[in-house]
Amino acid sequence: MRRLHLFEFGDQPWFPRLLRDVETAYLATAYRFIGLSRLWAEKILAVLAAGEPAEFLDLCSGSGGPMPLILDELAARGYKAHATLTDLYPNPKSAPHPRVTWLKEPVDATQVAPNLAGVRTMFSAFHHFRPLRAKAILADAFNKRRAICIFESGLGSLRAAFVTLLIPVNVLLLMPFARPFRWSYFAFTYLIPIMPLIIFSDGIVSALRIYSPEQMQELTKDLQAADYAWEIGRIRARGIPDGLPYLIGMPSR
Numbered sequence: 001m002r003r004l005h006l007f008e009f010g011d012q013p014w015f016p017r018l019l020r021d022v023e024t025a026y027l028a029t030a031y032r033f034i035g036l037s038r039l040w041a042e043k044i045l046a047v048l049a050a051g052e053p054a055e056f057l058d059l060c061s062g063s064g065g066p067m068p069l070i071l072d073e074l075a076a077r078g079y080k081a082h083a084t085l086t087d088l089y090p091n092p093k094s095a096p097h098p099r100v101t102w103l104k105e106p107v108d109a110t111q112v113a114p115n116l117a118g119v120r121t122m123f124s125a126f127h128h129f130r131p132l133r134a135k136a137i138l139a140d141a142f143n144k145r146r147a148i149c150i151f152e153s154g155l156g157s158l159r160a161a162f163v164t165l166l167i168p169v170n171v172l173l174l175m176p177f178a179r180p181f182r183w184s185y186f187a188f189t190y191l192i193p194i195m196p197l198i199i200f201s202d203g204i205v206s207a208l209r210i211y212s213p214e215q216m217q218e219l220t221k222d223l224q225a226a227d228y229a230w231e232i233g234r235i236r237a238r239g240i241p242d243g244l245p246y247l248i249g250m251p252s253r
């Protein structure tokens with residue numbers, strides 16, 4: 001499917017902070033119900049050294065996304081892992097977790113400072129970047145020989161458009177479970193119900209923007225070296241017919 005980079009509310013610098021946080025809080029809540037974190041944690045194991053502490057630098061973290069759940073999954077497998085969360089619009093009050101630290105300063109995923117160490121992760125956000133910037137994100141990890149794990153929670157296929165039809169109902173059902181609770185979540189979901197529509201719109205546009213594995217291969221075509229490997233594919237999950245695109249870049253140990 002040809003990739004379409006249409007308008008998303010979440011991309012706009014003028015999009016109010018309050019609404020931005022409702023949108024990302026919905027995503028973080030949805031992860032608790034759909035069980036993707038276990039599948040993502042299993043893929044992330046590929047870049048971790050068994051028995052060694054793991055440090056993650058999560059980019060585009062939103063309201064924490066699935067990172068707290070992934071840390072718990074890794075802990076259950078015996079890994080001591082810590083994550084630093086970052087975003088262009090940081091939301092440091094989100095994702096309270098003993099092994100999570102938020103960077104309060106904005107971090108642009110396309111310009112990661114060299115002192116920010118750790119395995120780079122990005123969940124449900126790679127589609128925000130047009131090909132040149134997306135490639136720059138991969139090139140930076142590749143040139144600095146940092147591991148990078150990119151996961152999308154949409155399909156990157158036409159069928160995704162049908163799945164997104166459920167989003168408004170999901171928002172109405174899930175927002176009471178968003179933690180930590182904020183009145184703004186309630187207000188903009190039920191009293192002035194604009195968020196189910198905004199998240200619906202952004203969900204459809206995201207589905208059309210997501211890079212397929214073939215498009216991800218194209219982005220990494222010029223980034224090849226004997227001491228760095230790319231793994232690109234789709235994660236098979238129950239109820240998701242085509243699987244979810246992912247990309248992992250890793251330096252040789």
Ligand SMILES: C[S@@+](CC[C@H](N)C(=O)[O-])C[C@H]1O[C@@H](n2cnc3c(N)ncnc32)[C@H](O)[C@@H]1O
Pocket residue numbers: 010011024027028059060061062063064065066086087088089107108109110122123124125128
């Ligand atoms: C769809 S949300 C995903 C949030 C989270 N990773 C999750 O899975 O719930 C995309 C996030 O990317 C952030 N973002 C967009 N452009 C960015 C950039 N250039 N650098 C860092 N973060 C960015 C937005 O602020 C937003 O929080």
